[in-house]
Amino acid sequence: MLAAARTAFAERGYDGASIRAIATAAGVDPALVHHYFGTKDRLFLAAVQAPADPDEFLPEVLAVPPDQRGAAVVGMVLRVWDGPTRPAVLALVRSAVNHEWSARLLREFVLSRIVRRVVGSVDVPVEEREARGALVASQVVGLVMARYVFRMEPLASAPPPWVVAAIGPTVQRYLTGDVELPHPR
Amino acid sequence: MLAAARTAFAERGYDGASIRAIATAAGVDPALVHHYFGTKDRLFLAAVQAPADPDEFLPEVLAVPPDQRGAAVVGMVLRVWDGPTRPAVLALVRSAVNHEWSARLLREFVLSRIVRRVVGSVDVPVEEREARGALVASQVVGLVMARYVFRMEPLASAPPPWVVAAIGPTVQRYLTGDVELPHPR
Numbered sequence: 001m002l003a004a005a006r007t008a009f010a011e012r013g014y015d016g017a018s019i020r021a022i023a024t025a026a027g028v029d030p031a032l033v034h035h036y037f038g039t040k041d042r043l044f045l046a047a048v049q050a051p052a053d054p055d056e057f058l059p060e061v062l063a064v065p066p067d068q069r070g071a072a073v074v075g076m077v078l079r080v081w082d083g084p085t086r087p088a089v090l091a092l093v094r095s096a097v098n099h100e101w102s103a104r105l106l107r108e109f110v111l112s113r114i115v116r117r118v119v120g121s122v123d124v125p126v127e128e129r130e131a132r133g134a135l136v137a138s139q140v141v142g143l144v145m146a147r148y149v150f151r152m153e154p155l156a157s158a159p160p161p162w163v164v165a166a167i168g169p170t171v172q173r174y175l176t177g178d179v180e181l182p183h184p185r
Numbered sequence: 186m187l188a189a190a191r192t193a194f195a196e197r198g199y200d201g202a203s204i205r206a207i208a209t210a211a212g213v214d215p216a217l218v219h220h221y222f223g224t225k226d227r228l229f230l231a232a233v234q235a236p237a238d239p240d241e242f243l244p245e246v247l248a249v250p251p252d253q254r255g256a257a258v259v260g261m262v263l264r265v266w267d268g269p270t271r272p273a274v275l276a277l278v279r280s281a282v283n284h285e286w287s288a289r290l291l292r293e294f295v296l297s298r299i300v301r302r303v304v305g306s307v308d309v310p311v312e313e314r315e316a317r318g319a320l321v322a323s324q325v326v327g328l329v330m331a332r333y334v335f336r337m338e339p340l341a342s343a344p345p346p347w348v349v350a351a352i353g354p355t356v357q358r359y360l361t362g363d364v365e366l367p368h369p370r
Contacts, residue, residue, distance in 0.1 A: 097282040097334060107335040134331060134340040135351055141335070142327020146319060149282060150292040150326070155319040165365040166320055170355045180350040 001026045001033055005047040010104040014044060014112040041113075048109045051088030052080050058114065062121045070172025071164050073118060077140055078160045081148055090148065110137060122176050131181045135174035143167055186211045186218055190232040195289040199229060199297040226298075233294045236273030237265050243299065247306045255357025256349050258303060262325055263345045266333055275333065295322060307361050316366045320359035328352055 004026035008017035019040055023030040037043035045053060057076050064072040081089060096106040115133040124132060143163070146152045155163065173179060189211035193202035204225055208215040222228035230238060242261050249257040266274060281291040300318040309317060328348070331337045340348065358364060 094282055097279055103335055107337055110335075111337065131339050131343075131351075134337045137335075137337055138327040138331035138340060138352070139324055139355070140327070141330045142323040142325070145326045145330060146323035150288055150295075150322075152292055152296065152319040152322055154316050155323060158316075162365065166316075166359075167323070170324070170358070173355070174351075180347065 001028060001036065001043075002047055005043050006101065006105060009044055009047055009108055010101045013108050014040075019043065044109065044113070048105055049088075049092065050109060051085040051092065054113045054117070058117060061118060066122045066176060067172070069118065069122060070170070070175055071168030073136065073140065073171050073175075074143070074164045074168045075160065077143060078163060081144060082160065086148065093144070093149065119175065124176060128181050132174055132179065135179065136171055139167065139170050139174065186213060186221065186228075187232055190228050191286065191290060194229055194232055194293055195286045198293050199225075204228065229294065229298070233290055234273075234277065235294060236270040236277065239298050239302070243302055246303060251307045251361060252357070254303065254307060255355070255360055256353030258321065258325065258356050258360075259328070259349045259353045260345065262328060263348060266329060267345065271333065278329070278334065295326075304360065309361060313366050317359055317364065320364065321356055324352065324355050324359065 001022065004022045005017070008022045008025065011017075017040075019033050020030050022043070023033045026033075033043065037046060041055075044050075057080060061069065061072040061076050092106060095102040097103070111133060115137050116129070119129045119133045119136065143155075147155050147158075147163070150156075158166075186207065189207045190202070193207045193210065196202075202225075204218050205215050207228070208218045211218075218228065222231060226240075229235075242265060246254065246257040246261050277291060280287040282288070296318060300322050301314070304314045304318045304321065328340075332340050332343075332348070335341075343351075
């Protein structure tokens with residue numbers, strides 16, 4: 001079931017993959033998938049082997065005022081990575097860099113389960129959301145790589161409040177600020 | 186010689202590694218290292234398996250006015266990655282994510298051969314340079330990961346001028362702008 005789910009989510013994305021189609025591909029009844037995983041969201045978390053559930057850390061971010069949401073995003077990233085789940089998240093990033101299917105799965109997870117919910121929570125035109133989300137992701141992924149993978153000083157050992165003060169404004173600008181955006185494809 | 190050079194650069198950094206020590210570790214005469222590689226810089230490029238020589242693309246970046254250098258950095262990154270060397274650069278990133286020694290070598294290469302020269306070219310206090318450099322690297326690495334590794338749209342297919350317009354201001358702020366910086370360690 002998990003193998004079928006990974007293929008489906010990687011090929012068709014979160015929204016395009018259905019529990020019914022995943023069950024068919026795995027040769028089981030959809031009821032069995034529901035029995036084991038409950039919702040599509042939980043099946044997706046299991047397929048990605050997500051070490052943290054966005055439903056646990058996102059509500060806090062979405063609760064801060066829109067003009068402070070950039071800082072809240074950076075703070076959240078640091079809490080997830082500075083916590084006990086770091087080895088598991090790092091393994092996820094390694095796998096994504098090594099395998100095309102894994103990269104697609106992680107991209108879909110980060111974009112549809114985290115970034116889109118953050119961007120969807122601020123007051124910007126719908127047609128700008130995808131571009132703003134990709135820009136937010138570019139800075140967040142870069143922060144993670146520089147601090148935890150490449151361990152570039154002083155970013156690697158800097159206390160979270162400094163990182164939030166330095167990088168929060170970038171994420172805020174990408175979320176709600178003045179950014180030249182491409183035409184919709 | 187290359188194996189000894191990789192170990193030396195990864196452990197002691199570019200400045201700390203000497204051709205003499207590398208030659209000793211490899212059991213050869215320093216003159217032989219000079220004969221094969223010329224300068225320490227070229228030996229380092231060979232050790233990292235750098236697909237592009239910073240001396241070829243950096244002068245152009247350093248020639249633009251300081252207040253446009255953020256845009257120039259982003260433009261340079263896109264030219265290197267959108268060119269024929271992309272597979273080789275991608276292989277370098279993959280290796281760095283998989284191997285600790287490779288991550289150290291790539292970090293040292295990016296910081297000492299590229300980032301420090303860019304940051305050293307703008308008028309900011311010396312004690313701010315390391316932090317500004319790490320911040321620049323965080324956005325540049327993130328752009329590379331989002332556009333070329335994770336292929337997040339619309340960033341993955343966006344024309345270079347749009348990427349420069351969207352991300353250039355971030356790099357510019359990290360280089361010369363108002364950023365809260367940590368105390369020197």
